Amino acid sequence: MFNADKFIEEETARLEREVKGKAIIGASGGVDSTVCAAIVGKALGERLLAVYVDTGFMRKGETANVDKMLRRLGVNHIVVDASDEYFTALKGVIEPETKRKIIGEKFIRVFEREAKKFGAEYLVQGTIAPDWIESGGGIRDTIKSHHNVGGLPKDLNLILVEPLRDLYKDEVRKVARALKIEVAEKQPFPGPALAIRIMGEPTRESVEIVREACAIAEEEIEKAAAAGKMKLPWQYFAVLLPVRSVGVQGDIRAYGYTIAVRAVDSVDAMTANYSKIPHDVLEQISIRITNKMKDKVNRVVYDVTNKPPSTIEWE
Numbered sequence: 045m046f047n048a049d050k051f052i053e054e055e056t057a058r059l060e061r062e063v064k065g066k067a068i069i070g071a072s073g074g075v076d077s078t079v080c081a082a083i084v085g086k087a088l089g090e091r092l093l094a095v096y097v098d099t100g101f102m103r104k105g106e107t108a109n110v111d112k113m114l115r116r117l118g119v120n121h122i123v124v125d126a127s128d129e130y131f132t133a134l135k136g137v138i139e140p141e142t143k144r145k146i147i148g149e150k151f152i153r154v155f156e157r158e159a160k161k162f163g164a165e166y167l168v169q170g171t172i173a174p175d176w177i178e179s180g181g182g183i184r185d186t187i188k189s190h191h192n193v194g195g196l197p198k199d200l201n202l203i204l205v206e207p208l209r210d211l212y213k214d215e216v217r218k219v220a221r222a223l224k225i226e227v228a229e230k231q232p233f234p235g236p237a238l239a240i241r242i243m244g245e246p247t248r249e250s251v252e253i254v255r256e257a258c259a260i261a262e263e264e265i266e267k268a269a270a271a272g273k274m275k276l277p278w279q280y281f282a283v284l285l286p287v288r289s290v291g292v293q294g295d296i297r298a299y300g301y302t303i304a305v306r307a308v309d310s311v312d313a314m315t316a317n318y319s320k321i322p323h324d325v326l327e328q329i330s331i332r333i334t335n336k337m338k339d340k341v342n343r344v345v346y347d348v349t350n351k352p353p354s355t356i357e358w359e
């Protein structure tokens with residue numbers, strides 16, 4: 045039986061013993077990196093620098109929230125706006141694995157810059173067991189190059205520290221709860237963020253659409269779950285499809301984009317069932333999305349596929 049308090053105590057002691065210099069960590073606001081930053085911060089104090097990179101693909105309000113949370117946890121951190129660099133690097137890129145590679149590499153490059161400034165010798169990463177297992181850790185073939193693993197350049201000059209490497213998601217959540225981190229109940233979010241929820245080129249315009257759609261889907265689903273209308277799904281979000289279909293705007297027919305809503309129930313992300321969301325909740329999501337983005341989105345669909353054969357994300 046996994047004991048979160050024992051894990052924190054032993055891991056903090058090990059980090060104090062083994063990490064002798066300064067360390068840097070990328071804090072995305074996700075459960076894994078936040079737990080990681082908190083534990084390493086406990087062991088190293090000011091010798092840890094958490095870098096939050098605003099890639100331009102984060103969820104609505106994410107940057108401000110993460111900043112606030114890290115401050116509350118007492119983690120030494122900075123926020124870097126690298127969105128211009130990301131949009132430039134992703135110009136014309138539509139292939140999912142290429143997106144992941146570019147995003148992962150840029151991530152590390154931004155780090156390296158900050159790491160040099162800070163004088164870091166160690167790179168802390170919130171990699172958890174399913175990340176490296178699905179990235180070809182020897183047990184399974186590569187399914188997706190999760191940016192934590194796949195984007196690591198060969199010439200990285202920092203020593204890698206991965207405190208959560210052997211933990212599964214439910215164990216990380218237990219550790220988060222023990223650390224009183226509010227993200228404990230937050231749904232998982234992919235490292236490449238909204239860039240892989242845009243089927244096509246990630247631009248400032250497309251990310252605005254999917255960001256708004258994700259925020260509405262999240263709000264409506266959370267509201268319905270809080271009201272006891274449905275169980276909160278394990279993961280729930282929106283995806284922007286590249287197809288445009290005909291709709292009506294007033295008296296005229298107009299082309300608009302399609303948003304796909306995805307919600308799944310799962311335990312460890314290895315398999316998942318689509319969530320049986322009540323139709324009135326789906327309708328509310330659809331109405332709000334198409335009202336909010338009248339001239340851009342005219343169709344909302346719900347994904348009713350399980351994993352397998354699908355994956356949870358669309359890319």
Ligand code: XMP
Nearest residue numbers: 189190191232233234235236313355356357
């Ligand atoms: P899939 O889509 O493979 O997703 O069923 C399984 C879980 O992993 C998340 N995911 C990612 N996480 N980098 C990440 O850190 C990625 O590139 C990535 N791709 C998918 C996904 O959100 C789900 O929770």
